[in-house]
Amino acid sequence: MLSLRKLEDLLTILLFVASNCESQMLIKEMEAVKSRRIQLKEVAVERLDCQESLCVGLEYPSASEVAFFGENITNQLNDYKALVIHSSRLTNLPRNVFHSLPQLAEFHVLESEVQHIERECFRGGEQNLKILNLGGNAIKKIAGNTFELSTELENLNLSDNILEELPRGVFLALKKLQQLNLSNNHLKIVSPDVFSPLKELQSVNLDRNLLNELPRGLFKDLKLLSVRNNLLERISMHMFASMEYLIISDNPQLTQLHLKGDIKELQATNCGLTSVILDGRIISLYLENNFHLGDVRITQPQTLEQLYLTNANLSSLGFLSKATRLMDLDLPAIETLKDVPYKWKSKQLKRLSLTYPTDIISELKDLNFLEINQEKLQEIYIKHVDYDLLVNEDKFKCEHLRELLRGVQVPKDVTFWEEDSTLNCGDN
Numbered sequence: 001m002l003s004l005r006k007l008e009d010l011l012t013i014l015l016f017v018a019s020n021c022e023s024q025m026l027i028k029e030m031e032a033v034k035s036r037r038i039q040l041k042e043v044a045v046e047r048l049d050c051q052e053s054l055c056v057g058l059e060y061p062s063a064s065e066v067a068f069f070g071e072n073i074t075n076q077l078n079d080y081k082a083l084v085i086h087s088s089r090l091t092n093l094p095r096n097v098f099h100s101l102p103q104l105a106e107f108h109v110l111e112s113e114v115q116h117i118e119r120e121c122f123r124g125g126e127q128n129l130k131i132l133n134l135g136g137n138a139i140k141k142i143a144g145n146t147f148e149l150s151t152e153l154e155n156l157n158l159s160d161n162i163l164e165e166l167p168r169g170v171f172l173a174l175k176k177l178q179q180l181n182l183s184n185n186h187l188k189i190v191s192p193d194v195f196s197p198l199k200e201l202q203s204v205n206l207d208r209n210l211l212n213e214l215p216r217g218l219f220k221d222l223k224l225l226s227v228r229n230n231l232l233e234r235i236s237m238h239m240f241a242s243m244e245y246l247i248i249s250d251n252p253q254l255t256q257l258h259l260k261g262d263i264k265e266l267q268a269t270n271c272g273l274t275s276v277i278l279d280g281r282i283i284s285l286y287l288e289n290n291f292h293l294g295d296v297r298i299t300q301p302q303t304l305e306q307l308y309l310t311n312a313n314l315s316s317l318g319f320l321s322k323a324t325r326l327m328d329l330d331l332p333a334i335e336t337l338k339d340v341p342y343k344w345k346s347k348q349l350k351r352l353s354l355t356y357p358t359d360i361i362s363e364l365k366d367l368n369f370l371e372i373n374q375e376k377l378q379e380i381y382i383k384h385v386d387y388d389l390l391v392n393e394d395k396f397k398c399e400h401l402r403e404l405l406r407g408v409q410v411p412k413d414v415t416f417w418e419e420d421s422t423l424n425c426g427d428n
Contacts, residue, residue: 042068042095053080058088061113067094074100082106082131093117093134098124105129111136122149133157135181140164148173157181159205166194176200183207183226192218206230212253214239227251235259237279249286269308287312288330309334310353320346331355332371 060067114137139161163185192215207228216236226247240261249269258277265284273290284306293312301319308330326346330353353371
């Protein structure tokens, strides 16, 4: 058996080897970038086809060439603080743009087949560049030092590319970054320290990637995180201490969700959820189309204002009796849920959707929208309107409404609305 001293020595060696390997990989990456820069041939742009600040049709598709913006060609753009390059063929992001146009605060290169971006492209933009949009290209890799000169960036869009990974430190220089869009890429893993230096970051979009988990502590101070349409299987319950908008819809492998943080709005629709437990404050909760969802527990229902649960498998919602601020409640297409709590404390409910009628309807004086689906019959709506449009067969439709409501008293001065017709059926 190894002694403690030998174990410590072995661990030291392993850490040294790992650190050395990582350093060697970083050196090789920097050498490759440097070599590529030397090999690229700068080709001066001779003319620009621009309508104001929108330029199209740049043709520099060769992987060994890079378009070079000289001052002679950019004179027509000196009055603009934004430049948009669209519908072009640029394998490499152009060089010298910001030396020629130092006033640029926004730079958009969209749908232009860009594959490579390098640190040198942003030289000259250190002071003014606030928005960089490279969406809709073919960027597969970015070097760790790519954005070192873009220190004033507040909004970075790399959506609709084919990024497979984010190297460590790639965003390290972006101390002022507030919005980051990485949607519709091929990201499988996000390193825990990729976003940690970004103290001003408020919004991250990771929709339509290949992520199966989110590292704990990755998004500490965000206001909005969207991870729609990934392969998420789990989310740590301590992942978010506080979040304004959390969007995790369209993750069919996600079956359990237990969160302890405070969330203003949570969207988790079209997942494979069977259980949802929320231990923090929640205001708006969207859980539609989780067809196997049989358990929803909210420990602080008194803060809940909107709840949407269409197409779930719930049999009870006991916490609703304490949801005193609830204004919108959506419960249709839940055949297993026969009724809502008898002691209803939220009297200001304005919108209600149910599968079966309930006696609480007559108590909801502020109700202006009611939808009832029963045994797959057509949808029936009740709502307040400022006028009544008399239509044919009013009596028949009101009787049909009352039949569906099974004698439940309809609040006074509400209106039955079907398609484009309205009529008053309220009990006086």
